[in-house]
Amino acid sequence: MAASRPAAAPPPEKRRNWGALLIRNILLAIVPVWLVWSLLTPIYNRVLLTSAKNLLHLTESPNVTDLPRRDEHFAYVQRLDFPPAKSLVHSFRVTDLHFHFVLLGALFLAVPGIPWRERLSNFGMASLITVFFDIFLLFFYVKFVYATQLGDWSLTHYGAFARNFWGLGKHLLDLPFKLSLPLILWAGFYLRRLLRPDVS
Amino acid sequence: MARNRETPASKPSSSPEEPFWRRNRREITFLVVFLILLGGGFTLISVNWVNDHAIDPFTAGIARVSGAVLGLLGQKVTMNGTVIANSRFAVNIRNGCNGVEAMLIFLAAVLAFPAPWRSRLTGLGLGIVVIQIVNLIRVVALFLTGVYFPKLFDTSHTVIWQTIVILSGVLLWIYWANRYAHPPRETAA
Numbered sequence: 001m002a003a004s005r006p007a008a009a010p011p012p013e014k015r016r017n018w019g020a021l022l023i024r025n026i027l028l029a030i031v032p033v034w035l036v037w038s039l040l041t042p043i044y045n046r047v048l049l050t051s052a053k054n055l056l057h058l059t060e061s062p063n064v065t066d067l068p069r070r071d072e073h074f075a076y077v078q079r080l081d082f083p084p085a086k087s088l089v090h091s092f093r094v095t096d097l098h099f100h101f102v103l104l105g106a107l108f109l110a111v112p113g114i115p116w117r118e119r120l121s122n123f124g125m126a127s128l129i130t131v132f133f134d135i136f137l138l139f140f141y142v143k144f145v146y147a148t149q150l151g152d153w154s155l156t157h158y159g160a161f162a163r164n165f166w167g168l169g170k171h172l173l174d175l176p177f178k179l180s181l182p183l184i185l186w187a188g189f190y191l192r193r194l195l196r197p198d199v200s
Numbered sequence: 201m202a203r204n205r206e207t208p209a210s211k212p213s214s215s216p217e218e219p220f221w222r223r224n225r226r227e228i229t230f231l232v233v234f235l236i237l238l239g240g241g242f243t244l245i246s247v248n249w250v251n252d253h254a255i256d257p258f259t260a261g262i263a264r265v266s267g268a269v270l271g272l273l274g275q276k277v278t279m280n281g282t283v284i285a286n287s288r289f290a291v292n293i294r295n296g297c298n299g300v301e302a303m304l305i306f307l308a309a310v311l312a313f314p315a316p317w318r319s320r321l322t323g324l325g326l327g328i329v330v331i332q333i334v335n336l337i338r339v340v341a342l343f344l345t346g347v348y349f350p351k352l353f354d355t356s357h358t359v360i361w362q363t364i365v366i367l368s369g370v371l372l373w374i375y376w377a378n379r380y381a382h383p384p385r386e387t388a389a
Contacts (some may be wrong), residue, residue: 019374073229176242187234
């Protein structure tokens with residue numbers, strides 16, 4: 001077995017230049033990415049609502065949940081087994097669930113020193129993971145509404161453990177993991193470049 | 201976006217025959233430690249006692265400072281706990297608006313990154329101050345948005361300012377990791 005030896009580390013100047021380029025590119029990319037995200041938001045909201053509804057139906061028998069849209073940004077949680085006048089049990093802003101796409105796009109498109117094909121391919125994979133995360137987040141959000149937001153009905157149908165499970169799950173997914181998902185995914189693809197910019 | 205010069209990639213120092221986890225040891229360690237610290241930190245602040253004895257007083261402090269800045273800008277505001285109000289608008293600063301989330305994400309990223317403790321502590325000190333300054337600007341700007349452009353408040357509240365605060369934390373972390381962290385050199389067998 002060969003003895004351990006230090007590998008050639010990049011000169012500090014190269015590391016600094018790579019980091020400075022990355023920061024500059026992120027700042028340049030953030031507004032165009034935000035504009036594209038704004039344009040795609042109404043379509044993505046529909047995809048998200050339909051997918052989450054289908055996922056919720058896998059846990060229901062009969063299917064009692066609907067997620068009708070109120071406008072381009074807002075939607076309702078509707079329970080079809082409630083009296084019609086009380087079936088819209090909660091209103092929420094769907095757009096708030098996925099604005100992390102802006103940071104994701106800026107981070108992935110800003111990486112310096114790699115071909116555009118690789119950059120877009122990595123962004124595509126990260127976007128796919130983010131879409132699944134968003135569907136899962138909306139699923140947890142609706143369960144959180146059922147378990148904790150419907151007063152006596154919640155207390156009757158969900159025990160203390162279930163209320164804490166859906167409440168903490170929604171809290172963790174909606175704040176730390178939603179906000180840090182772009183950084184987590186970026187680190188998965190590119191952390192080694194931050195550690196050693198000369199490594200592919 | 202500006203075009204970047206493509207640089208030829210050199211060979212990685214680790215052999216492709218090595219198992220995945222060994223080749224990507226540093227990345228996996230970073231992600232695991234980051235997720236544990238992040239999950240632990242956010243679970244901690246969701247405990248009622250911690251929220252009541254640490255987060256709420258901290259948030260009330262942010263409300264006082266923001267109210268003072270708004271006073272300097274000519275807004276006649278009153279503060280009550282975490283609520284800032286004037287005759288036209290009122291905001292209640294709650295979890296998600298106090299900068300604690302961005303601070304915890306930054307803290308987890310700095311602590312998970314391979315770096316000397318001295319660099320980590322320096323980064324944490326500077327980062328927390330900068331994130332709180334950005335958050336102070338957010339609270340003040342949001343209050344003024346609520347007073348003068350109430351229709352823009354919802355979008356501004358979540359999408360724009362939440363992104364700016366998290367972005368500032370991410371950029372600070374990249375800057376710190378790139379300039380001050382100096383990760384130890386990789387050794388090859």
